[in-house]
Amino acid sequence: MTAFDFSALGFAVRRDIPEAYSAYWEVLAAPGNWWTGPERVAIADASREALSCEFCVLRKQSLSAYGVNGIHKNSGPLSGRVVDAVHRIITDQNRITQTFVDDNAANGLSKAAYVELVGIVVTVFSIDEFHRALGISLQPLPEPKPGEPSFELPDALVEDMGFVPTIPAHGATGKNADLWVPGSAANVVRALSLVPDAARGWQQIAGAQYLSLQGMQNLVQDDNRSINRMQMELIAGRVSAVNECFY
Amino acid sequence: MMLRASAMTTDTEVDLQGVVGNKTSAATGIAYGAELMSFAESIALRDEHSIVESRDGLLAAAGPAVLVDAAGVAANFQRMVRIADSIGLPFDYMDSTMVQEIQQELGLKRFASSRHSLHPDEG
Numbered sequence: 334m335t336a337f338d339f340s341a342l343g344f345a346v347r348r349d350i351p352e353a354y355s356a357y358w359e360v361l362a363a364p365g366n367w368w369t370g371p372e373r374v375a376i377a378d379a380s381r382e383a384l385s386c387e388f389c390v391l392r393k394q395s396l397s398a399y400g401v402n403g404i405h406k407n408s409g410p411l412s413g414r415v416v417d418a419v420h421r422i423i424t425d426q427n428r429i430t431q432t433f434v435d436d437n438a439a440n441g442l443s444k445a446a447y448v449e450l451v452g453i454v455v456t457v458f459s460i461d462e463f464h465r466a467l468g469i470s471l472q473p474l475p476e477p478k479p480g481e482p483s484f485e486l487p488d489a490l491v492e493d494m495g496f497v498p499t500i501p502a503h504g505a506t507g508k509n510a511d512l513w514v515p516g517s518a519a520n521v522v523r524a525l526s527l528v529p530d531a532a533r534g535w536q537q538i539a540g541a542q543y544l545s546l547q548g549m550q551n552l553v554q555d556d557n558r559s560i561n562r563m564q565m566e567l568i569a570g571r572v573s574a575v576n577e578c579f580y
Numbered sequence: 581m582m583l584r585a586s587a588m589t590t591d592t593e594v595d596l597q598g599v600v601g602n603k604t605s606a607a608t609g610i611a612y613g614a615e616l617m618s619f620a621e622s623i624a625l626r627d628e629h630s631i632v633e634s635r636d637g638l639l640a641a642a643g644p645a646v647l648v649d650a651a652g653v654a655a656n657f658q659r660m661v662r663i664a665d666s667i668g669l670p671f672d673y674m675d676s677t678m679v680q681e682i683q684q685e686l687g688l689k690r691f692a693s694s695r696h697s698l699h700p701d702e703g
Contacts, residue, residue: 350652426665538659570598572621
C-alpha cells in the first residue's frame with residue numbers, strides 16, 4: 334500500500350488522514366465500475382493538468398462556458414471529451430449543465446461513467462488540495478492495476494434531482510446498506526450513488542478530512558479534532574462562498 | 581447553515597458575514613476565526629502567495645494541530661462544492677425560514693449554481 338508521508342512538515346498529522354489517503358490510492362489504481370485502472374489513474378492525472386491548462390483559463394474568463402473553442406492541455410491517453418469533463422469539474426464547475434451531461438451521454442461518456450469520473454476527480458483534487466494547503470509536494474499517482482470494469486449498476490434508481498440518476502433516500506439497502514441510513518440522506522450524500530463505490534470513496538476521505546456522516550450529527554466538537562464545529566463551518570462556508578457554490 | 585446551527589447549539593453569537601470575507605465578523609465568537617477564514621479563502625482562491633502567508637499566520641496563532649485540521653476541512657469542501665455543481669444538486673432545505681434568511685443575508689442567490697435550487701421566477 335502506498336504510504337503518504339508527512340514527516341517533512343516537522344509536526345504531526347492525524348494518523349487517520351494518511352491512512353484514508355493510502356486506502357483511496359489503492360482503490361484508485363484498481364478497475365472501477367466503468368473505467369479500467371489505467372483509465373482511472375489517467376483521469377486523476379488529467380485533474381492535475383487542468384490546473385495549468387491555458388484553454389481552461391480562457392474559458393473561465395468567457396461569458397459563455399460553451400461558446401469558446403480550443404484544446405485542453407492533455408498529455409495522457411484520454412479522449413478530448415473526457416478531458417473536457419475533467420477540466421470543467423476542476424476549473425469551471427459551477428457552469429456545468431444538464432445539457433452538457435446529456436450531450437456527453439449521447440456521445441459515449443455515459444452518465445454512470447461520468448459519475449465515476451466525478452468521484453475520481455474530486456477525491457484526488459481534495460487530497461491534492463490538502464498537500465497544497467500544507468505546502469508539501471503532491472503524492473505520485475499509483476501504478477494502475479490490470480483488470481476490467483464491472484459495469485455494475487445499483488438495482489433501484491430514480492431521477493428526482495440533479496443531472497444523473499441516483500439511489501433514492503430509502504433505497505440504501507442490501508449491498509449498498511452501508512451508504513447511509515435509509516431515509517435520511519441529504520442530496521449531496523446521494524449525489525454519486527449511481528456508482529456506489531464513488532460515493533464510498535469520498536465518504537471515507539471526508540471522514541478523515543472533515544467528519545463522518547455519523548460525526549456530522551455532533552454540532553459541538555468531535556473528540557478527535559482540534560477545532561470545533563463552528564470553526565469547521567466557518568472554513569466550509571468561506572470555501573463554498575469563494576467557489577460561488579449555492580449548495 | 582451549519583455555522584448558524586452549531587452556534588445555536590452552543591449558544592454562541594457569531595456573525596455570518598465572516599463567510600463572505602469580513603475578518604472582524606469571522607472572529608466574532610469563533611476562536612482564531614480571522615486566521616481560519618483567511619486560510620480557507622486562500623486555499624479556495626488557489627493563490628500560492630496568500631496560502632503561504634495565511635498558513636504561517638494560522639500556524640503562529642493556533643499551532644500545528646489546528647492548521648492540519650483546518651487544511652483538512654478546506655480540502656474537503658474544495659471537493660464538496662465540485663460534487664454539488666458537477667451533479668447539479670438542489671439544496672435540501674429550501675423551505676426552511678432559517679435557510680432563506682441566511683441566503684438573503686449572504687446574497688447567495690446571485691451564484692449561478694442557485695439555478696439548481698430555485699424556481700424560475702425566483703432569484
